Amino acid sequence: MEVTKENVHKLLVGINRYNPENLTVLHSYVEQQASERTYDVEANLAVLKLYQFNPSLFQLNIVSIILMKALTNLPSNDFSLCRCLMVESHEEDEQISRIYYLGELLETCNFVTFWEELAQNKDLSSKVNGFEESIRDFICYVLNITYQTIDAPLVAKLLGGLNENELTKIIDAKGWQRVDNNKIFLTNHDLSSDSKNMSFKFEIENLASIMNSS
Amino acid sequence: MAGQEQGYYTAAEEFVGAQFDSLLPSFNTGSDYDGGIIDEYEDQSTVVNQTYGVPDAVRNFVRSLYRAFTERRIDEMQMLCEAGFIKLTERLFSKCSWPDADRIAPIVNNDEIFLIFYKELYFRHVYDKLQPSLEQRFESYYNYCNLFNYVLSAKAPVRLELPHQWLWNIIDEFIYQFQSFSHYRYKLKHKQESDLAMLRDHPKVWNVHGVLNVLHSFVEKSQINNQLNAYNNGDDPKSVADEFGRCPLYKMLGYFSLIGLLRLHSLLGDYYQAIKVLENVQLNKKSLYAVVPACQVTTYYYVGFAYLMMRRYQDAIRSLSNILLYIQRTKQIFQNKSYQYDQIAKKELQMYALLAMACIMCPCRIDESVLSMLGEKYDKEKFIKLQHGNLSQFEDSFAYACPKFVSPVVPDYEALSQSQHKAPYQFQLKNFVNEVKQQVAIPIIRSYLKLYTTMPVAKLAAFLDMDEDNFRAQLLSFKHKMNNLVWMKGQRALEGEFQTSSGVSFYIDEDMIHIADCKVVPRYGEFFLQQIRKYNELVKGLS
Numbered sequence A: 001m002e003v004t005k006e007n008v009h010k011l012l013v014g015i016n017r018y019n020p021e022n023l024t025v026l027h028s029y030v031e032q033q034a035s036e037r038t039y040d041v042e043a044n045l046a047v048l049k050l051y052q053f054n055p056s057l058f059q060l061n062i063v064s065i066i067l068m069k070a071l072t073n074l075p076s077n078d079f080s081l082c083r084c085l086m087v088e089s090h091e092e093d094e095q096i097s098r099i100y101y102l103g104e105l106l107e108t109c110n111f112v113t114f115w116e117e118l119a120q121n122k123d124l125s126s127k128v129n130g131f132e133e134s135i136r137d138f139i140c141y142v143l144n145i146t147y148q149t150i151d152a153p154l155v156a157k158l159l160g161g162l163n164e165n166e167l168t169k170i171i172d173a174k175g176w177q178r179v180d181n182n183k184i185f186l187t188n189h190d191l192s193s194d195s196k197n198m199s200f201k202f203e204i205e206n207l208a209s210i211m212n213s214s
Numbered sequence B: 001m002a003g004q005e006q007g008y009y010t011a012a013e014e015f016v017g018a019q020f021d022s023l024l025p026s027f028n029t030g031s032d033y034d035g036g037i038i039d040e041y042e043d044q045s046t047v048v049n050q051t052y053g054v055p056d057a058v059r060n061f062v063r064s065l066y067r068a069f070t071e072r073r074i075d076e077m078q079m080l081c082e083a084g085f086i087k088l089t090e091r092l093f094s095k096c097s098w099p100d101a102d103r104i105a106p107i108v109n110n111d112e113i114f115l116i117f118y119k120e121l122y123f124r125h126v127y128d129k130l131q132p133s134l135e136q137r138f139e140s141y142y143n144y145c146n147l148f149n150y151v152l153s154a155k156a157p158v159r160l161e162l163p164h165q166w167l168w169n170i171i172d173e174f175i176y177q178f179q180s181f182s183h184y185r186y187k188l189k190h191k192q193e194s195d196l197a198m199l200r201d202h203p204k205v206w207n208v209h210g211v212l213n214v215l216h217s218f219v220e221k222s223q224i225n226n227q228l229n230a231y232n233n234g235d236d237p238k239s240v241a242d243e244f245g246r247c248p249l250y251k252m253l254g255y256f257s258l259i260g261l262l263r264l265h266s267l268l269g270d271y272y273q274a275i276k277v278l279e280n281v282q283l284n285k286k287s288l289y290a291v292v293p294a295c296q297v298t299t300y301y302y303v304g305f306a307y308l309m310m311r312r313y314q315d316a317i318r319s320l321s322n323i324l325l326y327i328q329r330t331k332q333i334f335q336n337k338s339y340q341y342d343q344i345a346k347k348e349l350q351m352y353a354l355l356a357m358a359c360i361m362c363p364c365r366i367d368e369s370v371l372s373m374l375g376e377k378y379d380k381e382k383f384i385k386l387q388h389g390n391l392s393q394f395e396d397s398f399a400y401a402c403p404k405f406v407s408p409v410v411p412d413y414e415a416l417s418q419s420q421h422k423a424p425y426q427f428q429l430k431n432f433v434n435e436v437k438q439q440v441a442i443p444i445i446r447s448y449l450k451l452y453t454t455m456p457v458a459k460l461a462a463f464l465d466m467d468e469d470n471f472r473a474q475l476l477s478f479k480h481k482m483n484n485l486v487w488m489k490g491q492r493a494l495e496g497e498f499q500t501s502s503g504v505s506f507y508i509d510e511d512m513i514h515i516a517d518c519k520v521v522p523r524y525g526e527f528f529l530q531q532i533r534k535y536n537e538l539v540k541g542l543s
Helices: A005-011 A014-018 A020-036 A041-053 A060-072 A078-085 A094-107 A111-119 A131-146 A152-158 A164-174 A204-213 B008-022 B025-029 B056-070 B074-092 B101-108 B112-129 B134-152 B164-186 B193-201 B208-222 B224-232 B248-267 B271-276 B293-309 B313-329 B331-335 B338-361 B368-377 B380-387 B391-401 B420-438 B442-449 B457-463 B468-481 B524-542
Strands: A147-151 A177-179 A183-185 B454-456 B483-486 B497-500 B506-509 B512-515
Touching (some): A005 A041, A014 A020, A014 A041, A014 B208, A020 A041, A041 A060, A041 A078, A041 B271, A060 A078, A078 B271, A078 B420, A094 A111, A094 B468, A131 A147, A131 B468, A147 A152, A152 A164, B056 B074, B056 B101, B056 B112, B074 B112, B074 B164, B101 B112, B112 B134, B112 B164, B134 B164, B134 B193, B134 B208, B134 B248, B164 B208, B164 B420, B208 B224, B208 B248, B224 B248, B248 B293, B271 B293, B293 B313, B293 B338, B293 B420, B313 B331, B313 B338, B313 B368, B313 B483, B338 B380, B380 B391, B391 B420, B442 B457, B442 B468, B454 B457, B457 B512
Parallel strands (some): A147 B506
Antiparallel strands (some): A147 A183, A177 A183, B454 B512, B483 B497
């Protein structure tokens, strides 16, 4: 059977979702996501669930890919959802522990330490195509919601020690602007709409129900 | 943006108003009618009939129930099951089981189908008041198999009608007994060799796949998802259902099985799937299916919990507030049905604990009455400890409020260790506490930010006794953690948009933090709307 998203999701309907014989197809699907830079959280959670029901069928490589892929989908918290489905004895594996540590660093936004750790864990990042790119996307997203203007060298450091060219590529891709003093302008943060000094807002529906009854 | 509120007060009011409409009329009468069984035979209750060894009161009860059952008189069955059964249990069976099915079989013409339902009540009572033995656990399981086979394998819808409450109780108890069995087999103590042999020889009994199969079968047979979908689109659900789907017995069993799946997935730590099974259920609107209060309470408890574990704090707060307001308002009705109320009271307290934790993780506006009830029902000292990031308080409250997680796997009976039955709970606790730890600095940073409109990064770092790099990472993490999925009107339960919900807005410009001016203006508009609505209700009631 061809391993496509459609075919895979047909397997996950109703009680068939718990059929361990689906694992062959699901394994291929997970590996496909890793190489083709696609992502399917439902299918991946289904795999973890099958391992939860059948711990002997556990495959370290597949779980590692699933966890690494979950990290690429930050800021969604797929990673913690995956962790809740793990089997405790499997967590003792040192490869899983290393991935957990990377996850911890990303969630607490210790990006500099993250890149240092990743450099020593090339075996993990090589499992997933475009891993570093996805993480950079996440970091840029967090910077975007936090900073208006930021030091260019700081950005380069947080994104994993980029050189000038690489940094310029990112700036262009994200629609940022270089400004003087070696800084980057990310996006305009307007706090006036967030100020709680605003007058009350209603939803029209609420008003309508009052008007109707009077 | 932070200013976009969802009008929590009005949303909760809408929800409660809608649920009120759906409550069965019997709840409003507050009567004590129990089919007249107990009062008539008051004097003879202790006379044990020599022939059958069954007390007269019980014989009359069973006879009445059987009559109502065969004549499909739902209201009477409801009264008997609630008041009659409870009263007889209190008087005669508080320490022993009801008469075996064999002994009452002659009273009901050996009607096998009725006996299956009687046994369901029998075992439910055993689990409630006594300690079931392993044999009883097995027997109850086989009884459920008979019951479900009878209903599901029929070529045409079975000619049965049962009260919704009873149908809900069947599904609810089925999952409860599965949960109980899963814990039981992991407990090391007091296992006789004969018990161990029985467990080893019958791995399929109370197997998780069996339970899942039943629930999924009901969902499919009743086409409940298609029906809900049609209902949401404003079409008639009957138009998409076949004869099984149109039959109320199957339809309600299908709906209750969805809630059963929500609960089962939560017990196994699969929060995504738990919310997913409800994708066609409109959680915030009036529902045709919201007729059993215990079912509503269970639904929103598990929904609230799943959202909490998914880090969707605003959604958790909204779900929990809605149902807590509902319980508060319907308390008078429940008082008369003390049996119902007991079941709900414990869940209510658990939900206040969950609400407290969710509010700490994500401060936002809550409905005024829910907030004041929270102050009463959740210990103030504990709340203060949560506010200070006291991890052991988080652990304690989580332990109190969380579902009793289970493992779906058959244990290795040779290698059971002490308290291994607690392992699934400790695992989920660990994950929750991990999340709390990652966010522990946020409330402190928030309280500092609220004091200023601008502040240099370096200075605030110094106040907090952190080095600047570390502090910048904390600020990034603050923003990341406080940006979560929030359900928007019209979406399915799993969907949502990323929204910030931190109680304070800020951004960093080079080396300066800029903070939104957070003067909170009293919400006069909403207050007026609320009072106008209450007044209208009052006037309507008077006229």
